[in-house]
Amino acid sequence: MTATTTPGRPSAAAPPPRPRPLLTRRRRRALLPWALLAPGLAVLGGLLLYPLGRVLWLSVQDYGLDNILSGETDYNGLDNYAELLSDGYLWRVALPNTAVFAVVAVGATVAFGTLVALLLASLRPLARTAVISCIMIAWAMPAVTGTYVWVWIFEVDRGIVRQGLEAAGALGPEGLNWFADRLFFYGIVTLNIVHHGFPFVAVTVLAGLLTVPRELYEAALIDGAGAWQRFRHVTLPVLRPVFAVVTILSTIWDFKVFAQVFLMPGGDGANREVLNLGVWSYLQGIVQRDYGSGAAVAVLLTLLLLAITLVYLRSLFRDEELR
Amino acid sequence: MQPRIPRTAAVLTALALTAAGCGGGGGGDDAADDGLQVWIMEGTNPDATDYFEAVGERYEEETGTPVDVEFVPWADAHDRFTKGMAGGTLPDVAELGTTFTPEFAQLGALADLSDQAGDTSAYNEALVEAGTFDGGLYGMPWYAGVRSVIYRTDVFEEHGLEVPENWDELRETAVTISEEEDDMVAFPVPGDAAYSVMPFIWGAGGDIAQESGGTWEGGLASAESREGLSFYTDLALEDGVSSTGAATWKETDVQDNFVDGNVAMAISGSWTPRAIEEADPELAENLGAFPIPGPEGGYSPSFLGGSHLGVFEGADTEAAWAYIELLTGDEFAQRWTEESTYFPGKQAQIEALADSDDPLVRPFAVQILEASRVAPVSPKWGEVEGAQVIPGMTQSVLNGDATVEEATETANTEIEDTLNQD
Numbered sequence: 001m002t003a004t005t006t007p008g009r010p011s012a013a014a015p016p017p018r019p020r021p022l023l024t025r026r027r028r029r030a031l032l033p034w035a036l037l038a039p040g041l042a043v044l045g046g047l048l049l050y051p052l053g054r055v056l057w058l059s060v061q062d063y064g065l066d067n068i069l070s071g072e073t074d075y076n077g078l079d080n081y082a083e084l085l086s087d088g089y090l091w092r093v094a095l096p097n098t099a100v101f102a103v104v105a106v107g108a109t110v111a112f113g114t115l116v117a118l119l120l121a122s123l124r125p126l127a128r129t130a131v132i133s134c135i136m137i138a139w140a141m142p143a144v145t146g147t148y149v150w151v152w153i154f155e156v157d158r159g160i161v162r163q164g165l166e167a168a169g170a171l172g173p174e175g176l177n178w179f180a181d182r183l184f185f186y187g188i189v190t191l192n193i194v195h196h197g198f199p200f201v202a203v204t205v206l207a208g209l210l211t212v213p214r215e216l217y218e219a220a221l222i223d224g225a226g227a228w229q230r231f232r233h234v235t236l237p238v239l240r241p242v243f244a245v246v247t248i249l250s251t252i253w254d255f256k257v258f259a260q261v262f263l264m265p266g267g268d269g270a271n272r273e274v275l276n277l278g279v280w281s282y283l284q285g286i287v288q289r290d291y292g293s294g295a296a297v298a299v300l301l302t303l304l305l306l307a308i309t310l311v312y313l314r315s316l317f318r319d320e321e322l323r
Numbered sequence: 324m325q326p327r328i329p330r331t332a333a334v335l336t337a338l339a340l341t342a343a344g345c346g347g348g349g350g351g352d353d354a355a356d357d358g359l360q361v362w363i364m365e366g367t368n369p370d371a372t373d374y375f376e377a378v379g380e381r382y383e384e385e386t387g388t389p390v391d392v393e394f395v396p397w398a399d400a401h402d403r404f405t406k407g408m409a410g411g412t413l414p415d416v417a418e419l420g421t422t423f424t425p426e427f428a429q430l431g432a433l434a435d436l437s438d439q440a441g442d443t444s445a446y447n448e449a450l451v452e453a454g455t456f457d458g459g460l461y462g463m464p465w466y467a468g469v470r471s472v473i474y475r476t477d478v479f480e481e482h483g484l485e486v487p488e489n490w491d492e493l494r495e496t497a498v499t500i501s502e503e504e505d506d507m508v509a510f511p512v513p514g515d516a517a518y519s520v521m522p523f524i525w526g527a528g529g530d531i532a533q534e535s536g537g538t539w540e541g542g543l544a545s546a547e548s549r550e551g552l553s554f555y556t557d558l559a560l561e562d563g564v565s566s567t568g569a570a571t572w573k574e575t576d577v578q579d580n581f582v583d584g585n586v587a588m589a590i591s592g593s594w595t596p597r598a599i600e601e602a603d604p605e606l607a608e609n610l611g612a613f614p615i616p617g618p619e620g621g622y623s624p625s626f627l628g629g630s631h632l633g634v635f636e637g638a639d640t641e642a643a644w645a646y647i648e649l650l651t652g653d654e655f656a657q658r659w660t661e662e663s664t665y666f667p668g669k670q671a672q673i674e675a676l677a678d679s680d681d682p683l684v685r686p687f688a689v690q691i692l693e694a695s696r697v698a699p700v701s702p703k704w705g706e707v708e709g710a711q712v713i714p715g716m717t718q719s720v721l722n723g724d725a726t727v728e729e730a731t732e733t734a735n736t737e738i739e740d741t742l743n744q745d
Contacts, residue, residue, distance in 0.1 A: 157508075
């Protein structure tokens, strides 16, 4: 089952080769990969596992500024989690804002990115290079800059969208503060995220598209398949692992969106209807100096992502095995 | 409490600073070993490097100890103190936002300066109150800033308007401007600016919270507070003198729009005229200011912000105090006022400015002397600010998500819960 074509991070979860108690030479051979992996594991352990463990440990403490000063711990069991899970705000606002938004944003990013990839695949090399260079600009834009540009475009009183809608007669002279409305707010965040995220999908899917054997399309054409049927029955099955990777990665990115929400008007806590788990964790932990609760929210977010990734990977591998 | 491990700490700090690209620009960090370490905030003040070099030189002349000043951006300030506490790298002397002082004092991170300061009656009362915790003085008043109304004199002249002297006049003036000037926001009602709504709550006779017998009692749900909030939000909702977008504006958005020429009058800090002048000298020629009027005349109290100087526990208090004396002493305090346009901490120095000829100084000085207040002096107030309780309250009314009654009730409960938690 380890024989998968999936590249990228998830393969880190592959189980270690099991050395059989045999000749020392074999054993030494079995140890060699570990020796080679050791530096990487040490770095991962220091940079990833230690902070992860620290956040877990923080999340079971009532940890405030006084603890930081004194260095004392204050274990309180699962109190932070109990409080978090019994908070109506989590279920009514923070979780839907995170999960529903992520589903929409991932769907839109992957769909749009795939369309752009199909366009790129049909272009001549020169035109393709030109278009790829253009979409790279969107990719290269830092999240903070991109967010400010979107806020500026949607500026309530004088922004270009406001002026356009007013000129078209779709908006009255009093305007509409879309930043104050949860749906509109996340509509703008989605635009921002899709704009920033689609180049990655487009380039990755394009790389996959170029590996699909031409004969498959020719055979489908002879069988009388239209464009949609060729995509549905040839491209999609062949590129399944590629789609799995871009979907998982986009899901992880879109679940932990921070700057794109925090920097929007009202997104830094003044309008509680629009906070997501990431921003909420920051406000609870760092701003309100309740590091324990903030850590608990962060752990919850991590567990959610782990669960989603596992489900994706499982479904991917199961299908591979079935075929 | 702050065991200093000079060499390790210095090496680590140096490493951290190198890694962070060392944006300080103040004294050399290599002198961190035995010099007096000072943190000064930056971000709202003009470049203060020269000023602190002069103070440092004088200090070294007098005491023989070098001073190592590090500039910390306001936006990072609280995080930097937190990290300093965690890593044992706190400075000896630091500029503290007035709301930090009770919080750090309660933690035991600050030294009690009552003995050194002695009689503080010469200082501005509100600043002293904000620096006092449990009967001890932990934050020495350094400088103050206050918000009043700034306005466009050219717009007022064009429409024959006078400076409003009560709330009805304020409303009528704003209504006139919004009727006559299509492209202008007459008086923005920013939803994300706590200090812009406080004067109306206080002006109507309301309050945020009062302590009695160790328990905080919230005041936002009182009839007076509600009246103040209603007047403020109705300016936007009923009279239409604000703009739709202002419901999510911060103070910086108000200032940006003022600089762009989109705003006729606005609640604004005493330090903003200088900033406006730098951004647009032409606009600044038509700039006036007046204290925030009271409902029936007089003035509405405005939030008195500013900075304290504090000494961290574990520092040599005498050496640190000598530096504080230098900064708050007449010579350097006056120079600071001139360079930063902030108000000095001593009452007599502020009174002198209330007679100033400068139309952009006098109204603010009057505001400080006649009508200024501080936020509840509680170690937990920082959390209330962090949770954005007051902006949340204002915004929910401006967005139509809650009535004034509902919004004040929610905010009041949150403030009481936060201030009274142990």
